[in-house]
Amino acid sequence: MDRNFDLIVIGGGIVGLATAYKYQMAFPGHRIAILEKEDHLGAHQTGRNSGVIHSGIYYKPGSFKALNCTNGRKQIVVFAKEHGVAHDICGKIILATEEKELPILQGIFEKGQANQIEGIEMIGPDAIRDIEPFSRGIKAIRVPVTGIIDYVGFCKKLVELIKARNPKSELFLSTQFLESFREDGKEGIRTNKGNFYTQHKIFCAGLQSDRLARKEGAKPDLKIVGFRGDYYELTEEARHKVKHLIYPVPDPDFPFLGVHFTRMVDGSVECGPNAVFSFKREGYSPKSFSFKDTFESLTYPGTWKLFSRHAGQGMEEMKRAFSKKLFLDALRKMIPYLQMEDIRPVRAGVRAQALKHNGDLVDDFKIEKFGNSVHVLNAPSPAATASLAIADEILDMAGFVPKQKD
Ligand SMILES: Cc1cc2nc3c(=O)[nH]c(=O)nc-3n(C[C@H](O)[C@H](O)[C@H](O)COP(=O)(O)OP(=O)(O)OC[C@H]3O[C@@H](n4cnc5c(N)ncnc54)[C@H](O)[C@@H]3O)c2cc1C
Structure with a gap:
């Protein structure tokens, strides 16, 4: 089997797969390898999260999280509708049950306004009971654009579309990245399943991200x-x-x-x-x-x-x-x-x-370029919601696809 690839993505979680998908759509002729150490997709954060499509209401206006959550939410909903991924934009309430929580609730509401979250409103006890008859609260924010989704189903669909776009791209399960090497002027990756070759690597290793960055010689302060x-x-x-x-x-x-x-x-x-x-x-x-x-x-x-x-x-x-x-x-x-x-x-x-x-x-998402590689160093919640937007950031940072300005 030819082990030479145009791009290797390390980590078959939602961020790695979304990045591979966006790259493949931009470069249909390029061959991608996705290396995932587990024997199935979504084994860690992606398959064990709450399954919520977050609105973006909580995050500091202007932060990477706020911008990419809102952008990613819109993208994932369009994607889910187009490709039949189970989801439901059912809305949520953020419920204050004590007076002392009201200033914090108000602060979240203001952030939501600054982040231009569609349709948010402050509601009182009667409206709360209309939406959630068994709950009790003194005030709440209703967030109509929050939803739920099958994130593992989303990941499987991404792989399906990557393969459809270029059948020579491959997902390698049970394949653990061990280290990079350079031999006879060729850049390679050593794994438990043999060597792979590429000029470009994107590391989306979730709980192992700092370790893999250090193996590559990066020195992140985290x-x-x-x-x-x-x-x-x-x-x-x-x-x-x-x-x-x-x-x-x-x-x-x-x-x-x-x-x-x-x-x-x-x-x-x-x-x-x-x-x-x-x-x-x-x-x-x-x-x-x-x-x-x-x-x-x-x-x-x-x-x-x-x-x-x-x-x-x-x-x-x-x-x-x-x-x-x-x-x-x-x-x-x-x-x-x-x-x-x-x-x-x-x-x-x-x-x-x-x-x-x-x-x-580290509150915000953190993505860094190191040599020919990009490392996703901090992608906590709402990175599943934001995955398609984070993918755009990564491809921009890697110099593959400039991000479209709003
Ligand atoms: C409890 C919980 C609830 C959450 N709820 C939500 C939510 O409702 N909505 C939301 O938007 N976000 C939520 N999140 C956050 C979201 O799930 C994560 O931000 C997102 O899944 C991160 O994706 P990832 O691809 O970076 O990481 P992961 O999904 O962890 O994927 C990383 C992958 O890299 C692989 N890997 C690691 N090392 C190697 C190696 N050496 N070689 C090959 N592969 C390797 C791992 O096996 C893993 O599959 C939640 C997270 C948790 C844990």
């Missing part, structure tokens, strides 16, 4: 830290208590949105995710542990600075990870009628969150 999120689901008998998506008012000091209710495209309703420091980057149980991951995290000064700043929240999250009752208490703030027997544990995901040396979480 380390990926995993934050596990556990999900419960509502039992069949309790599903009627949630009609759409219900989110709490998030803690502004924390980059996560708080445990929320999400109706999924298959009709189930999930509750979560919490956010617990993970002792294993790709570990999905509260007991998962990797010596290498833990050692690296705990010898990094940023981790301790982060811990000391958020010690209280961290402990609460840790306790909640082991207590169904505490998890239920957080959910009951929004739906007081929820009972212990209404929820059951279902799955978990781990967020790849870049952390700086000084303990600051």
Whole structure:
């Protein structure tokens, strides 16, 4: 088999696949290889997320996140309609249940206006009950453009379209990037399945992104830290208590949105995710542990600075990870009628969150060019929503396709 490719994308998550797709559409004659170390697509963040198409309401106006979330949301909805990917723009509410949350809610509303999120409105208790009859709150933002989607289905469709455009492009599953090399003037990649050759590499390795960047000789001032999120689901008998998506008012000091209710495209309703420091980057149980991951995290000064700043929240999250009752208490703030027997544990995901040396979480998306390669170093939520727009940024940065200006 010819192992020479015009472009190699490392990582078969949503960001890698969206990038490969956009590249293939721009250069139909070029051959792409996508290397994915797992034996199926979406094994990590992409297949373990909440399945939400975010509106872009939360993010700092003008940031990469805000711009690419809004742009990516519009692109993904067009794509899903055109290619039959299961989705539903069902809308959501961000629900304030206490007076003290109102200034934060107002701040989110103003950001939403600055980010030009279509159709947002502040609503009171009666309108809240009309939308979500079982929830209780004093005020909420209704966000009509938020939706849900089958992200793994989206990824499979991207691969199908890449192959249709150029049958010589290939997805290599169970193929782990080990290192790059240069031999007789030729650039190559060593994997567990032999060598590949290319001039151009795009690294979209999610939870491993910092490690692969360092292997390439880059020195990013960050380390990926995993934050596990556990999900419960509502039992069949309790599903009627949630009609759409219900989110709490998030803690502004924390980059996560708080445990929320999400109706999924298959009709189930999930509750979560919490956010617990993970002792294993790709570990999905509260007991998962990797010596290498833990050692690296705990010898990094940023981790301790982060811990000391958020010690209280961290402990609460840790306790909640082991207590169904505490998890239920957080959910009951929004739906007081929820009972212990209404929820059951279902799955978990781990967020790849870049952390700086000084303990600051890298809030925005971070993509860097290093030699002939582009590295996606921080692509946390809403990167699934934004994936098609992030792909445009990557191809622009790599010098392949200039980004269209709005
Ligand atoms: C719990 C949770 C909930 C979320 N909810 C949402 C949401 O509702 N909406 C939203 O927009 N975003 C959400 N996100 C964020 C979103 O899922 C991620 O931002 C997005 O999936 C990142 O995609 P990725 O391709 O960068 O990473 P990943 O999906 O993690 O993919 C990276 C891939 O690289 C592969 N890889 C790593 N190292 C190598 C190697 N050496 N060789 C080959 N392959 C390698 C991995 O196996 C993996 O498949 C959520 C994330 C989590 C974890």
